[in-house]
Amino acid sequence: MTGAVRAEAALSRALAKSAQRGRSAESLTDHLAATLTAAGELAARVGRITVVEGAVGRSFWPAVRWAAVSHDAGKVADGFQKMITGRAPTWGQRHEVLSLGFLPLLIDDEALRRWVAFGVLTHHRALVPSADGTGKLSIGQLYGHGGLPLADFRARIGAVDPAIVAELHRWLAATAATAGLPAAAGPSAAAGPQLPDLDVVAAAHTLLDETLRYWEEQGWTGVDHDLTAILLQGAVTLADHLSSAHGTLHGDQPIGPALAARLVGEFTAAGRQLHRHQRQAGDVSGHLLLRAPTGTGKTEASLLWAAAQVADLAATLGGVPRVFYTLPYLASINAMARRLGALLGDDDLIGVSHSRAASYHLAAAICAEDEPTDDIPDGIRDDERRVAAARKAVSRAAATRLFRETVRVSTPYQLLRGALAGPVHAGIVLDSANSVFILDELHAYEPVRLGYILATAQLWERLGGRVAVLSATLPTALAELFGAAMRAPVHQVSAEPGCVPQRHRIGVRDHTLTSPDAVDEMRDRLVAGEAVLVVANNVAQAQQLYDELSSDAHRRHEGDGVADAAILLHSRFKRGDRSRIERRIINRYGTRAATAAGRRRGGLVVATQVVEVSLDVDFDVLFTSAAPLEALLQRFGRVNRLGARPPADAIVHPAAYGPRRADRSGRDYADGVYPREPVEAGWRILCDHDGQPVDEIQAGGWLDEVYATAWGQAWRADVERERRRFHDEFLSFTEPYADRSPLADRFDELFDGTEAILQEDLGDYESALQLADHKAAGRLLADDFLIPMPAYAARLARLDRKLGVRVVDGVYDDEYGLTKVNAVEGERYRLGEVF
Template sequence: MRLPTVLAKSRPRENLTSHLAATLAGAMDLCRRVGRIAPTESVTGDRFWPAVCLAALCHDAGKTVDGFQAMLRGRIRSWGERHEVVSLGFLPGLITDEKLLLWVAAGVATHHRSLDGDRRSLMAMYGGADETEWRQRLEPLPAEVADELSAWLSATAAQANLPIVVSPESRHDVLAEALRVFDLLIDKWEFRVERDEGLTAVLLQGAVTLSDHLSSAHGVLHMRQPLDEDFRSLLVRTFAAKGRIIRPHQDAAGAVDGHLILRAPTGSGKTEAGLLWAATQVSAVATKTGGVPRVFLTLPYLASINAMAERLGRLLGDDTLIGVAHSRAASYHLSKAICPDDDDGQAEAATKAVSRAHATRLFRETVRVGTPYQILRGVLAGPAHSSILIDSANSVFILDELHAYDPRRLGYILAAARLWERLGGRIAVLSATLPDALANLFTDTLDQPVHTVEADTTGARLRHRLGLRNRHLTDPASITEMKERLARGESVLVIANNVADAQHLFAELSPQVEHRFLLHSRFRRMDRAKIERLINDHFGVDGSRQAGLLVATQVVEVSLDVDFDCLFTSAAPLEALIQRFGRVNRIGARPAADVLVHTPRYAPRRRGGEDYADGVYPQLPVQTGASVLSRHDGEAIDEAHATAWLDEVYGTAWGLAWREDVLKHRQTFDEAFLRFAHPYAGRSDLTERFDELFDGTEAILVQDRDAYIKALDQGGDDKAAGQLLGERYLLPLPYWSTPLTTWEKRLGVRIVEADYDKTLGLGEIRGPAAHVYQAGEVL
């Protein structure tokens, strides 16, 4: 027998049949976890999961060709052909149902590359090839090995109770059959298909790709959802230990069966209400689909995501159940590790952090905390992103604090929410600041009823006293007032709209304060992680209130469990201001605390156009919100009125234009990303558009170049660990800022020449296009 010597991989060396068996096992686990998916059943009947499992079993069968084996054994550098097309030839010996055959073939052929649409596609490589060319490029395929593998595939599929026929004794021509099936695939997917068929196609691709990745990484999917029917009892016990009870709005949220809108003030236990709702939905979805629903909790800012992940880990008693799903997840895990000064200790910590981040990328955990945009990447489909889509099927989504004032991103998220619903999902929007205009958009977007729960704030202590200041936050008189509060020994929060103002204020205020912190988005990863930990330790709700200063930008608005005596802030959209207010007198244990709102500067951005508040927020919603607040200057304000105030803002002509803008972007995203009319076509153009919208870029400082190289080497043979240690030096920049950097090909990183301080963050840039940098435009 030659089959046991056939390899699937060379590093580490792995036998082909072992890899195929592990991939089948991964597919069967995925089937058990995801369960029945309604759109796929309408298209394939009961064929979807059998097709996934058969494709997983056969996906790498084509690696039996001599050319691929020679490459794995180092006899040639590159084979230059694709094993997937050879794998197709093994399918007709197993499958006689032509519809099932085509679905299995689609999963096999597209688990690495698109079928059509770009120069790397299978169609570009093999389209129009006749049998002579086909054989010249793909032969030889040893007949003995092909026969042994065919028999093994048949026996393994039969043992797994998959719908196959027993292979006949007569030998079939694998390469001839591969060409025939490949031509059938091209004919099948050449033209546009209906929405559900296209969606089924990318879900199939995602399931096969994920199963392959699980097998290659020797990963195992978690099959337990900690947010289940026992979660309420856990929460009751946790609350009792702190002298608290479950509040009526939390109970009401937990009683909802279906989509939810929850309005509740910051500090009222909104997160726990959302988790109680999620636990109810998990039970309902599991009963309906037979799967183990995943729970996604999304937040808009990195700092709030990291804080929420730690908070959930403490609540559930095991942070290994929580996946952190954002672009810097490995850096987050490294920042939590105790990282000694010695190089070996740092390398070991980095290896563990990489392993944990890889587990999340393999969708191992059943609870994920991240940004909405990480889940949205699934719409890019293709081998790289379709796994995200299959993982989101039959899942539960908690969208915490959607930002209504960004109509494009909001429109895209709403379009995605409609897709998640089609995939069997349940969705909740939690907010202290949800205008009816946004609630109505959410309700109109979804087909199933949306239930609304509002916290009863009757008799609640008024937490904040509003004060308006007709001067800028950086005005000398404003700074004097801040210094007076600091001199009294108060904990003072100052929130600027842009980085430049935050840095200026910190420089003015910090000399007289012992405990002082600055937080914004332009720090190196390792510096920001340290600052966030120190802020939570000093100002956290669970600790004793301490004097000190935090100057920050918008990054503190959501989900940080911090508590201050007073707030000085620049005016912003009303919902952002209410979020900022929520960082002061957080649990209402004290008399109303001062929240002081300052007039921003209104001016066009560098390229002209409409005026923006401090270079960040459009003028009209900021001014309208300020006008609403002006009626309450000097008063202790009731947060129960926040919705009415927001409705006034969104009821203006600006609000009507905002609604039309959101609807336009919802439709644009649906048409560009969610139709899947050509599901196996390359989507590189869409990927670039997506990254421009949601992703920034990163660079290292010129002065960190040597340290970055040393960090890369520190990982030794573990290149990923070395890369992670190097990533500590990365500095986030907006996507448009790439002209400010130079690309160093050897290191694979952008380099920026700029002033930098680990306390202050990014300073003046002196790069090749420094004249385009304007700090006020950077969030």
């Protein structure tokens, strides 16, 4: 190992990790050396972080590397060694506290030693408790906030072999010297000379007291000390996790000048030219706001921009900038990951980071029986194939959680989790430094989430990052908010009028989507053999329309893939069923499906909002309920997607308005989902353009009309308020080493719903868990039974503590999804309230 020094005989028997799951035990010095190596790899990849220089100058990475090589030194305690080798049930003390005792004779510089002490102390748990006192016991609480008498402290730590301490101290000094770390000037700085007497327990007691007193007396009032503390913790914990997992980091960024040249070459070879907005995006140095309709090469434009930023950042700060491509929906993330993998020539270069990333990798790993992969041999049972694929998927998702890949596709909310910081999430903050962020399809009409994303974009900029916002439907109000949030200028680039053909023609109706007249019109288009897309605002309406129309679709297309002639898609399907449904839709209605089949196929898909930006599909006609104008323009994009035909009908029906049960504000919502005001404003605009083709460039002006209303002014104030609130509550880091775990529940309430299995699936779920001997792989296989539900619906479920899953008593059908959840003590969940 780089920088490692051979351990002497007694020390070589000290362990850091016990044997587990086929891995042999790991010696303490091997683990410390591996962690030091991982810290060096992180430093090489992240590069110079300018925001920390006011706090530690250029000593940030030396502090990280010192903390990495010494973080587990306290594991030499007899109590820990007996516990890890099974000679005692538990030790009950914190090894990181004893690790402090090695630092005073190793590091002369007091300020550097203090930062190293913070890095060592906080790599597993908080230094002090949260403001409300909840969460795990902190280091301060466990050791009397530094006030524990030395005799009591010594009694708790127990015996420590002075011979092993001396050997480890010499090993640390020699390893640090080999690695070029700044150290003490005395004889302990090199291996060989006689080590002065070292009472490691007393030294740990003193340094712990000094560190806690510094926290209490000095606080984090220095320039950028708060963020430096989080970054230090993130670097040390990430290096520790990498070494423990024997993981590696990708050291190259495939999105760079070579990719830009390749894209230009491919366009030229195909007889095409880059659009002006694509060339302009590639010329930008700094933040970008790009407006470009679907079909005008928005993704390629963003990659040309990202390639330029990667080159700029690498030249200025060194390192290997990471590129994050974020999208709001899981299915669209999966599709983008596949697209980028094909573009870069290797799926393994792309990390997928969302709440179901392992499920994505599982779906990618399971092949048809006639398509064996190298690591899942042909000729084995289907169960064995699935278990092997699940193990592979878990391993791949775990590697992404350790930030392996330099290109990652994600939801914005996975990146926002860095706001929780602490030992679990501080690595996200570190990985954000000097990175490039592409935010595709932000939803302006969700002010709370938009405010949080803008606050986090400010943090990314503070960390040296570059941010691009892309959208086919982006109001000027959002552009202004983004510009105001960033310190550096935001360069705006827009597609030219006429760069995309007119693909849609607006038709408005005076009756709702579920009315008999609407159903009759849909039926006529089905009978004519067209591919019909119906988008309802909620699940209940989608199920009702599918029930009324599916038989017509089956009759019309009997003998032509009858099983797929009518398909229902919404968010209340089991995970496994939804994946299969999406594949069926792509196979029949995908933009490449007509070429493969030799002709376009008709049929019916009834869906909810999940279809808006998740599937690359092409229909002949759209019927939809009114929704916010941005959402409608996205739905329009599923029809005549390539613009190869004359403008296709996009027929919009008025929504029904009323209060929503889960909302106590008394406000009205469109079909129980969207706020009334923006939906009505968009509806009036559509009525003014009834019968006219849609100019997608000029449609941006329609959005500006919506956001110029009184609702739009209130929306703007809401976004600003939520941006400030998220900064103040989550991103100010005024007490970076306090326990932040209570924030996690609040965060999850904002972004996550819940998931549950049906009572009738309980046995199958448990069997799937036991199918694989690898716990995580078994749970992944069992996850196919999970059904998403809104967070408030959790009260309708019971928690099975043995299996760790919520269970509901509901009615489910493979074709219709979840149709009913039976009442629990008077509670009722209505499918019409959420999409």
